[in-house]
Amino acid sequence: MLKATIKEVAAEAEVSTATVSRVLNNSLKVSIEARQRVSAAIAKLNYEPSAIARSLKQDRTFMIGIIVPDITNSYFMEISKGIEDTVGQSGFQLMFCSSDENTDKEGRLLQLLNEKRVAAVVIATAGGNGDKIMSMSRSGLPVVLIDRSLDGQDGSNQLDLVAEDNKASAYMLTRRLLQDGHSALGVVNGPSCVSTGRERYEGVLQAIREWGIDEPSHLYNGDFSVEGGIRAVRQFGQTGSMPTAIVSLNNRMTFGVLLELIRRGLHIPSDVAIASFGEVESGQLLKNPKLYYIDQQPYDMGKRTGELLLSRMSKEKRSADPHVEIFHHQIKCIL
Structure with missing residues (x-):
């Protein structure tokens, strides 16, 4: 069965196609009587507006592109859910992409979203694509940075940014372990090419240096992945002296750290204490773990991002x- 067209709806309602379009777009420039006739015609003919035609007319789709390092990470899933719950009420849908912390892949995804004529872009950048992102923004495309700033950006960002106080949170997390008597600290850091990796490690260094320690006894620069956490513990073990506590600056890496420590028969926290930037739900399965973590608010960050998107997509804003x-966080503990 062929789908009804806007011309057929107009004919049924005895109005112009322009009037039908105004009704579909909730314009106030339509009389109550005409609106009722159009609504009745739409219902009778089971008319469904063409998203393709709508996007061609406006030169934009009603899709918002989301680029994150790993869409399977619960942190980014919660952010995406917050965005979706906010913008979905206005008829927008999300197109999800994972960059896998790969600069080249991220660049290709940005080009793809541009070609798809998305209405806006949200990105947790892997780094290295600042010029391309800024070019898209200057073209009039709303862009919101989530979790990470562009290379070299500070408080005077040129783009909207929703992020965490990474340095302060990592500082609090490290200080808690020091207060518990741990001085031989292992640090599992993320990539220094992204702002989260740099800022969180700065927080760690500030805490240990205030404590009179120059450098962490063990350091592994990972990639915010489970495998990175596993490799970190293996590297620490090869030194002959496992640290008494590990600060893991990402929840995925923390999961890898826990996996490898358990494989080695080590207990938490009696053998190795753990402090994680972000909650690891599997930690609740451990017996008396006393696992510290930064209580992030990804869903709230997503909602705020969605509000910014809607604001930016309105012409006047x-x-x-x-x-x-x-966003500022607190430390919590799985007991």
């Missing part, structure tokens, strides 16, 4: 100054 919103 596109030229407003960039908005930077930093």
Whole structure:
């Protein structure tokens, strides 16, 4: 059965196609009587507006592109859910992409989203694509940075940014282990090419240096992956002296750390204490783990991002100054 067209709806309602279009777009420039006739015609003919035609007319789709390092990470899933719950009420849908912390792949995904004429882009960048991201923004495409700033950006961001207070949170996390009497600390860091990796490690260094320690006794620069956490523990073990506590600066890496410590028959926290930037739900399965973690708020960050997107996609707000919103966290403990 062929789908009804907007012309057929107009004929049934005895109005122009322009009037039907105004009704579909909730324009106020339509009389109550005409609106009722159009609504009745739409229901009678089972008319469904063409998203393709709509996007061609407006030169944009009603899709928002989301690029994150790993869409399977619960942190980014919660952020995406917050965005979806916010923008979905206005008819927008999300297109999800994982960059796998790969700069080249991220660049290709940015090009793809641009070609797809998405209405806006949200990105937790892997780094190295700052010029391309800024070029897309200058073209009029709303862009919101989530979790990570562009290379070299500070408080005077040129783009909207929703992120965490990485340095302060990592500082608190490290200080808690030091207060518990641990001085031989192992640090599992993320890549220094992204702002989260740099800022969190700065927080660790600030804490240990205030404690009179120059450098962590063990350091592994990972890639925010489970495998990175596993490799970190293996590297620490090869030194002949496992640290008494490990600060893991990402929840996925923390899961890898826990896996490898358990494989080695080590107990938490009696053999090795753990402090994680982000909750690891599997930690609740351990017996008396006393596992410290930063209590992140990814869903709330997603909701705020969604609100910024809707604001930027309204014509009157596109030229407003960039908005930077930093979420501050607390330490919690799985007992």
